[in-house]
Amino acid sequence: MISMKQLFAAVLFSAAFAFPFGAAQAKSDLVIGITQYPSTFHPNIDSMLAKSYVHGLTRRPLTTMNADWETVCVLCETLPTLENGGAKLEKTPDGKDGIAVTYKIKSEAEWADGTPITVDDVIFTWEVGKHPKSGVASTEGYRRILSIDRIDDKTFTLHVDRRTFDYNNLSTLNLLPAHIDRPKFAYPEAYKTQTAFDTDPFNPGLYMGPYLMTQAKTGSHMVFEKNPNWWGKAPAFDKITVRVIENTTTLEANLLSGGIDMISGELGLNVDQALAFEKRHGQNFKILFKPGLIYEHIDLMLDNPVLQDRRVRQALMYAIDRNAISERLFGGKQPVAHTGVNPLDWVYDPNVPKYALDLEKADALLNEAGWKRKASGMRANAAGAPLRFQIMTTAGNRTRELVEQVLQSQWKAAGIAVDIRNEPARVFFGETVTKRKFPDMAMFAWISAPESVPRTTLHSEEIPTEANNWSGQNYTGFNNPEMDDLLERIELELDKEKRKAMWAELQKIYATELPALPLYFRANSFILPKWLKGVEPTGHQFPTTLRVEDWRVER
């Protein structure tokens, strides 16, 4: 029998804790859940989504891409173009076609410690980027810059060794603070371990965005507070905490219990998880789906004599119903892909050859190629060899495994036998795909960028072989002289209309030759509280946090 005293104590105890954990937080704070922790905070060593997401809060690029996928200035005053005279065609010292591009850094732009951002920072960033021992992963963009002229403290001219269509895009030249990191670069080979971004990551001088990083616990969370020297629009939140929770079930539980306010679209739930969440809790949250640049496809092994026959590759496409897959598995949120070019990209050609489900066409193509149906309903050639393929993907990826099973049954209906053999991602990407060991089909995704020329995946010089130490990403072994020629010319074509026509040709070759079977573009799912306004998913590679100053509370 519980006494009144005990009962009272129990009620008091319950009352003390009977509020949702975290609900007491004032709305001047925002807690975001993501699924990955950045491996380094240095902006140019390694490329990582988690890092670009948090840098969206703390840093600003010279140029970025707006919601309409157009290059725009952020730290610069005006985007230099050939038309406005900011860019000028010139010859390089060795007589090749080059270009000079002049930028002016915003006069008010300064690092969060009050030091102005100047041309010194640009030159230092370039020096680090092109140094072979600095540890910067991709040096191509830096090496293309032959020299930098300092016009004044805020104005500089880049002399670039080729005339590419994206000549004024400086989004990958992430500025480094010369006043802090130059001494650390005295020994370039030690720079990757000595940079202040990793040894002194709370130094305000590393940042120039609306927020500063004030706390970070490896693998757990990062805390950002307002930058007192931010010159742009004032952000609404005093403090933003980014919590890292890899397990998506725990991520959801944290959202429901108030431990976090929102789940990032860039690094959060995948579409089927978000759709399930929407069904259960959709009334309490705002859920946005935005298809992006992650292109899911099936690479075909073109060394395989059966798959060398274009008719077989096309029949494989006609035999599957990607619209049904998109509708049934992804609630129509992940649009069908026709090539690797996203329909949101201005170079997309709506007239690209498309493959809707058409079993008659598939039947005709396979019969023509010599693969006839047998009594069992499955196909074989004249010699009696069955038409049988093996499809591989990353084991444990539920969405891909589900898609594989649907495709397997659809191909079976067309008389094509497909066996599923999946491998852990580590083996699949570390060995099978990169060393072209998949016998027939490999399902995975490419992360792209707007108007990104797919040279590494489609040019014949990019086929990995033992002789070239397995470099290149043309895993299918696609070798098409017309495609090679287009890939080389397209990057150097400055005329937009001519370039668009070349892109249309590229898409036509891709969709006709089908080195890979296009499936769909993955969508990001943003789970936001209803009171949070201003988060605008763009679909391209620049994170939503780059517009964090537009985020606000509205009830």
Next chain:
Amino acid sequence: MSVFLIRRAFHSLIVLLVMSAVIYGLIGLMPGDPVDLMISADPDVTAADAARLRAIYGLDQPLWSRYLHWLSAAVTGDFGYSRLYAQPVWQAILPALSNTLILLISSLLLALIIALPAGVFAATRPYSVTDYGINLTAFAGISMPPFWLGILLILVFSVMLGWLPAGGTPQSAGASGLWEHIQYLILPIAALTIAGVGGHTRYMRASMIETLRQDYIRTARAKGLSESRVVLGHALRNAMIPVVTVIALDLGVLFSGALITETVFAYPGMGKLIFDAIMGNDYNLALVGLMMATALTLTGNLLADVAYAALDPRISYESLDA
């Protein structure tokens, strides 16, 4: 005893040295290397970039040469740099290690505090209703998969009741954050404790039942000693010997095996660190992490041997000192 301890420490060092070579070799034989991961994350990395990065990180050297290089640095106390966390290996490991030790020691102690008396209690009343009740509870604890139990705890105590955080670690530091720290620890400790209690209860019960059948227990009872004196004074010490072995072996397993609990509760501990290091091709971090798990298992076994001597007067290491 001291000679025994020195000899065991020396043996442990040899085991660690051999293990370091084996682990380094096995990690090196895994497909792909850190540069492959960089390439997959960045489409702009060219073949020349990949070759340059491999040279910078020494990945163009043969495996044995990399191992010898690591070993020669390790003996001077430099265990290398973690590529995954961009800091020296020790700096990445220490916070995770302290998190794991807090979790493991608390849950192990709690599990033993519950399991040992429960096991003894059940053993002294074999096949009674109480025994069946304890057994049933123990089997329930053993049978529940840790990830399911973790999620269940989160759903009840975080989502439904809103009493505790649904995983992660607190932001506040120092004494002011102590209560917050405890709040974050309650659910993962509960999950690990529930998983551990069942097994330890079963071991304790089986061992105690076996001991209570011994002749010297019959003699003790015949001497007219009280049942509690027989059980706690005579039987318990002997019954503890096999249980101590199991607890010692558990240390190493728990160290790296708390991975699921750490993942479910987003708790940055050693299990998760080692897993991420292996998956992320962070050779140095994985190697040191796995060697620490090995060292902990060896230490656990050494402690068990010392405990045997304390528990059983017939076991003596004195002859080794002679």
